[in-house]
Amino acid sequence: MKKLLIVAVVLVLGFFAYKNMDTSSSKTVKSDVIRIGGIMPLTGDTASIGVPIQNAANLHVDEINEAGGIDGRRMEIIWEDGKCSPGESSRAAQKLINVDKVSVILGGGCSGETLGAAPITEKNKVILFTPTSSNPEITHAGDFVFRTSPSDSSQGKVLAEYANAHFEKVGLISEQTDYAIVLADTFENHFTGEIVREDYLPSESDFKTRITKLKNENLDALFINAQNPPKYEIILKQLQEQNWATPLLTNEVAGGNVESTLKYKDFVSTLGLVAGNFVAPDNPRLDAFAQKYRERFGEEPPYLNYMATTVDALDILVKTLGDLGDNATSEAIRDALYATQNFDGMYENFAFDENGDSNITHSLFQFDGEKFVLLNE
Amino acid sequence: MSELVAQLIWNGLVTGALIALVALGLTLIYGVAGFIQFAHGEMVALGAYAFMIFHKLLHWEILPAALAAVTVGVVVGLIIEKLFFRPVREHDPMIPLVLSIGLSIGLQALILIFFGPNILTISDRSFHSLSIFGKKILATPSQIWAIFLSFVLMGGLILFLKKTKIGKYLRAVASNRSVAEVFGMSTDHAMQWIFGIGVGLAVIAGIFLGFEQNLEPLMGVHMSVKAFSAVVLGAVGSVRGAILGAFLIGLAESLLVGLSIIPSGFSAAIPFVILIGMLLVRPEGLFGRRFENLRR
Known part of the structure; x- marks a missing residue:
């Protein structure tokens, strides 16, 4: 029995060591990688929305990297679990900002997550870009808060x-x-x-x-x-x-x-x-993405409209970061996002208003x- | 109006019966082993998921699948007792308690790894509700079974503890472990019985809860909070107390919210309000002896 237990413990430790190795090895090539943070509800009931959105984001980041990344630099998302809770999300934001030093966070998923993280990201001048939160208060949550989802x-x-x-x-x-x-x-x-x-x-x-x-x-x-x-x-x-x-x-x-x-x-x-x-865009780009999602994850993509807002959020970021190049300070990214008009994403003619809200309605x-x-x- | 009240009482009884099955295991483990087993709620989830595997994935009929789930539950209960709680049994009760909190988190994580965060249904079949008691109450077959079976099990357990040799022996170990050992009764043996019975009851509650509310990784946590309140309400370690406490909480939740006595948003606070009130008025619980006379 004891031997079995030891084997089990070694296996579990090995698993975690392997998982950690994955990130630590990529840290050594830091200069070639642009890291952004990601906050989604990854456990609990709302993970049934958060995990598919995370899958879609990861899938699209792979697509971006296959197509050459951001000016040849790989894009990578460091995920944190916001648990659909403002408290957990603000802790996640603290960690992403202080430990991982990201200047952009994709998320939160739940409105509570976005509202919980916003005071932290605002204070640290980090872009908080949610593809899914719809609470109207997010409109006035801060100067660095943007969303592709409708209010x-x-x-x-x-x-x-x-x-x-x-x-x-x-x-x-x-x-x-x-x-x-x-x-x-x-x-x-x-x-x-x-x-x-x-x-x-x-x-x-x-x-x-x-x-x-x-x-x-x-x-x-x-x-x-x-x-x-x-x-x-x-x-x-x-x-x-x-x-x-x-x-x-x-x-x-x-x-x-x-x-x-x-x-x-x-x-x-x-x-x-x-x-x-809100209507999912009816176009071949979303169809192709949905097909890739089915192949990779073996399930029908739920929330096609949110998949589209997630893809668009990432594409807008890629374009903005690519255009700015080495000048990608938080303020520069913010100003570039506000200036985004008629962005040709899955949602055509995508634009932000003066509060960083999207032009999509229900x-x-x-x-x-x-x-x-x-x-x- | 009377139909509303009848339906609310029925709802309360169903909730109470399920809380009671979980609370019995908690109170038995406390009575004999002397600590609160915080991972007991996960045994509820274990039961529900095990039943789902046998019934929905392997297409077994309900009864054999339920028996198989209970067997799995009892075996897991015995393993947990042997692997985790036996080595620390003679230590300060704080140690098994903290261990059980860790076990609870670990088991939740295991469910998440194997089954994912999504909600699962326990059966592909849907059952039509029946009108009972002069068509005043709508009840699902699983609710009728839950109430019937929980009463049978509660009665059976009380008789088992009172009348059988093993029951007397368990009570002896519960009341004084050292003296019982002097008389040749094995504490190991008693613990195995208690964990087997306790987890078996929790598994049955889990199966019914799965029919009522579907399966989710944290289903056991919500249940164990209510069961814990029921145990404290009745008197920790008391079997009758746990049963009464469970039905009080089930009925209070249903009637207070259903009759608009308190706003429904506060429904989750009801067990705690009852609990705090009880601790203020009668801290030893409904069936507890006065603390001054209680010596462990």
Whole structure:
């Protein structure tokens, strides 16, 4: 038994030593490598979004390096786990800035991560470039904060306008995270009817009581506002168990992940599920990227729209860093990003406004039993 | 209104039954081994994932898959006791406690490595809910089984501890280890029994929890927080106390939120509020002896 244990310990240590060796060996060729930081939720429920985005970013960095890198220098992302938490993310940002000395961070993934890291990156004049966070407060989070993802102020509004046209009394089951709270608040502010709102903590996964309570309220519709697909799926499952067939509204987290909805297809397809989301660009570049993703990771790429914003964020960085060359100070990168107009990325004519926000907005999508299709109202 | 209350009580009983199964293992391990096993929640997750492997991936029927999962759980429980807790048993109780925290983090990481962070469903089959008690309550078959089985197991466990020779022997080791050893009872043996039973119960809770809430790597943590509160509420080491504490927490969560007595965002705080209140009013727990009389 003892021998077995020793063998196991040696194997585990060896594994970690190997992993560490990988980064330490590349440190010796430092001058040929441009390193940026990356913060995504890599563990926990929201890792179901963070890990695919990390995969997409790594895949695209490989593409960039195969195509010659940034003026012949390899690009590399040092990943940290933000755990979808502001605290973890600010620690991750501290580490990336103080230990790895990066001047650009791709991330955070969750809005909470971006808002948690922003004060740190702002103070250290490091670019915080998120491809996925949508909390409206990020607009004013700092001078060095940029995003390619759209702000939720448009998502809450389009969902509320749809609800105004169709429902008088809506139930809202909402997660208490920076992303979901603000989306729920925006929806509440724009919705003219009556709202019954039930909040839950990210650590909870038993919604039976809340569903029983909401079911008893004679609602016209239910808005499921979860931070990640796992929570969305549990709510659908428990709705189905309570035999409660009500029209459903949901956010882009669910609407962008068809897999989750398909698991409850028979139940959901009759309910007229409508999700706020933003359109994935319809072009051969994204198709080719999605195909590469399938080949590399053996799964259907979830969130094609976020894959596109991630690729565009990296391409914008590559172009900016390449143009600036040796003059790539934080201030220079910032000014160059603000000056980016009509960038020819996956989203054509990509541009930043004066707050570093993207020009993409949300639309509505309806589940037709197989996929989400754009709803023209 | 009455239907709402009936459904809320049912929901509370289901939650309570699952907490009780986990809390029993915690309280037994504390009673006999003398420390809180923080990795007990991971045994819940272990059960759920093991069942998922047998049932969904290997296509076994529910009953054989459940039996196989319980067997795996018991074996893992025995191995954990032997490898990790036996060597430090005679040390300060702080050492096995800290060890169990480390074990908990390690096991979570193992689940993440093997199964990834994504949520998994425990079964491909979906079950229709049934209306019971004059169509007042909607219940899934797994909920009915969870309540039935947990009552059978709780009753069985109390009888086992009271009536059987092994049960008496476990209680003897729990009440005074040195004296029991003088009478020729092996502590090693008692620990193996306790870990086997405790982990077995946690695995069963994990299977039902998987049917209720799907599988996620941290599913055991949330459960063990509630179970821990139930144990302290009832009196640490007490079997009846753990059961009562579990149902109190399950029902309180369901009724207080369901009847809008407290805002639903605070639902996760309910076990702790009950716990703090209890520690202030009656720190020894519902079934505990006064601390002055309690000597370990």
